Amino acid sequence: QASQEELKAAYRRLCMLYHPDKHRDPELKTQAERLFNLVHQAYEVLSDPQTRAIYDIYGRRGLEMEGWEVVERKRTPAEIREEFERLQREREERRLQQRTNPKGTISVGIDATDLFDRYDEEYEDVPGSSFPQIEINKMHISQSIEAPLTATDTAILSGNLSTQNGNGGGSINLALRRVTSAKGWGELEFGAGDLQGPLFGLKIFRNLTPRCFITTNCALQFSSRGIRPGLTTVLARNLDKNTMGYLQWRWGIQSAMNTSIVRDTKTSHFTVALQLGIPHSFMMVSYQHKFQDEDQTRVKGSLKAGFFGTIVEYGAERKISRHSVLGATVSVGVPQGVSLKIKLNRASQTYFFPVHLTDQLLPSAVFYATVGPLVIYFAMHRLIIKPYLRAQKERELEKQRESTASDILQKKQEAEAAVRLMQESVRRIIEAEEARMGLIVVNAWYGKFVNDNSRKNEKVKVIDVTVPLQCLVKDSKLILTEASKAGLPGFYDPCVGEEKSLKVLYQFRGVMHQVMSADNEALRIPKQ
Numbered sequence: 139q140a141s142q143e144e145l146k147a148a149y150r151r152l153c154m155l156y157h158p159d160k161h162r163d164p165e166l167k168t169q170a171e172r173l174f175n176l177v178h179q180a181y182e183v184l185s186d187p188q189t190r191a192i193y194d195i196y197g198r199r200g201l202e203m204e205g206w207e208v209v210e211r212k213r214t215p216a217e218i219r220e221e222f223e224r225l226q227r228e229r230e231e232r233r234l235q236q237r238t239n240p241k242g243t244i245s246v247g248i249d250a251t252d253l254f255d256r257y258d259e260e261y262e263d264v265p266g267s268s269f270p271q272i273e274i275n276k277m278h279i280s281q282s283i284e285a286p287l288t289a290t291d292t293a294i295l296s297g298n299l300s301t302q303n304g305n306g307g308g309s310i311n312l313a314l315r316r317v318t319s320a321k322g323w324g325e326l327e328f329g330a331g332d333l334q335g336p337l338f339g340l341k342i343f344r345n346l347t348p349r350c351f352i353t354t355n356c357a358l359q360f361s362s363r364g365i366r367p368g369l370t371t372v373l374a375r376n377l378d379k380n381t382m383g384y385l386q387w388r389w390g391i392q393s394a395m396n397t398s399i400v401r402d403t404k405t406s407h408f409t410v411a412l413q414l415g416i417p418h419s420f421m422m423v424s425y426q427h428k429f430q431d432e433d434q435t436r437v438k439g440s441l442k443a444g445f446f447g448t449i450v451e452y453g454a455e456r457k458i459s460r461h462s463v464l465g466a467t468v469s470v471g472v473p474q475g476v477s478l479k480i481k482l483n484r485a486s487q488t489y490f491f492p493v494h495l496t497d498q499l500l501p502s503a504v505f506y507a508t509v510g511p512l513v514i515y516f517a518m519h520r521l522i523i524k525p526y527l528r529a530q531k532e533r534e535l536e537k538q539r540e541s542t543a544s545d546i547l548q549k550k551q552e553a554e555a556a557v558r559l560m561q562e563s564v565r566r567i568i569e570a571e572e573a574r575m576g577l578i579v580v581n582a583w584y585g586k587f588v589n590d591n592s593r594k595n596e597k598v599k600v601i602d603v604t605v606p607l608q609c610l611v612k613d614s615k616l617i618l619t620e621a622s623k624a625g626l627p628g629f630y631d632p633c634v635g636e637e638k639s640l641k642v643l644y645q646f647r648g649v650m651h652q653v654m655s656a657d658n659e660a661l662r663i664p665k666q
Contacts, residue, residue: 149181169555191218239284245490247276254496276302290317307333321345335360349376420444466511476503549630556628576614581643582607585632599633618661
């Protein structure tokens with residue numbers, strides 16, 4: 139985003155700094171020639187609107203790509219960007235052909251009521267009755283894959299298997315989806331199963347206005363009892379930037395009308411819903427708080443009351459690795475009893491374990507369902523998850539260091555050469571700043587700092603950048619933009635892949651100051 143005037147000013151300043159004629163020492167002269175040529179190459183690229191547009195889009199790789207020689211020189215940067223976007227769309231289409239986007243769910247229902255609902259009189263004469271029986275009473279497995287046919291057409295194949303108390307069944311579905319325009323899409327669905335007959339469905343999505351959309355789903359289910367039609371329509375509207383309102387009408391086997399309001403912000407998620415239907419009518423309120431921490435911790439609670447009874451649920455979920463989220467929810471209801479639901483999301487796969495503890499409202503069951511998962515999680519996190527993630531991060535960093543070792547070594551040599559070439563210029567800048575009681579960089583370090591006691595075993599990895607930072611001072615000001623400081627003249631990356639900061643101790647108007655800045659954070663000193 140720099141203007142041509144800013145580029146010229148930076149080019150002149152670096153040319154004065156690295157000009158070979160300014161250095162008499164043969165070694166310094168050779169280093170100056172190399173850096174001077176790099177600066178000249180950069181200016182040649184950025185001063186030409188066409189090559190600058192290529193560089194802005196592709197980076198240095200774009201300049202080395204074959205094929206640009208056929209691009210007309212009269213093309214404007216905007217036309218080059220359009221050409222790039224067209225090529226990118228074609229590349230996305232090719233990538234789309236290779237993507238199946240698999241999604242799956244495995245649910246295992248566990249009956250653990252024997253832990254709390256035992257009747258000792260019935261068990262007295264039964265061998266082995268001292269041990270409670272825990273059984274798996276139901277299972278459900280579903281999987282789906284997408285097969286993009288064209289940029290607008292997608293085939294979706296899905297199937298599921300279920301079993302409960304020894305009885306089970308399954309079904310398979312094929313859906314063909316076509317995106318008709320930027321405002322909507324349509325989908326045809328065909329299905330068959332061993333418990334139910336063939337299924338034919340049609341789903342339509344349409345944006346009515348920029349803030350309102352409608353979804354309609356109609357289906358015909360064939361069975362031995364005849365044809366069962368069904369229709370579901372959802373009308374949704376943006377009430378404000380973070381709030382959606384929904385109206386749903388469902389006609390068929392379980393007819394119902396439902397209205398809900400969902401508010402989703404950066405720190406919370408709130409839902410209120412009301413349903414009138416056969417056989418279920420209910421009112422539901424739920425709230426979820428999102429903590430702004432590294433593990434994306436969320437705490438949630440809900441209340442649901444209707445003709446079936448009342449259910450209170452509370453729980454939490456937390457990110458345990460880059461692609462995995464673990465959650466646990468306690469459900470307490472009348473007449474449902476107490477249940478513990480454990481869920482693990484791993485990429486696009488979901489593993490769900492509902493554990494039914496008791497049919498009664500027992501305080502002991504609620505206590506163990508709440509405390510048990512917390513104790514197990516914190517023990518696993520400290521003994522297994524944390525050491526594993528730490529070892530994994532070290533392996534990735536080591537791999538990254540090995541792959542960039544030669545490049546970093548070259549950058550280090552260039553930075554050290556640049557610092558030697560800056561010495562004379564820095565001496566003049568300091569003399570000028572001392573004369574006007576201006577900005578003098580006393581000490582500056584760049585890299586990984588360890589200030590937290592929990593990380594005291596980690597090694598500090600910093601480099602001294604006092605000279606290159608003083609060289610950037612102009613008119614008693616130092617201004618750094620929002621970019622990694624590893625790219626500044628005289629800097630290099632001392633700890634690849636790790637969090638870096640810049641620490642500066644400086645003197646201004648005879649008073650000492652200290653400032654700490656994150657790697658990609660903009661910095662301006664002296665502070666206004």
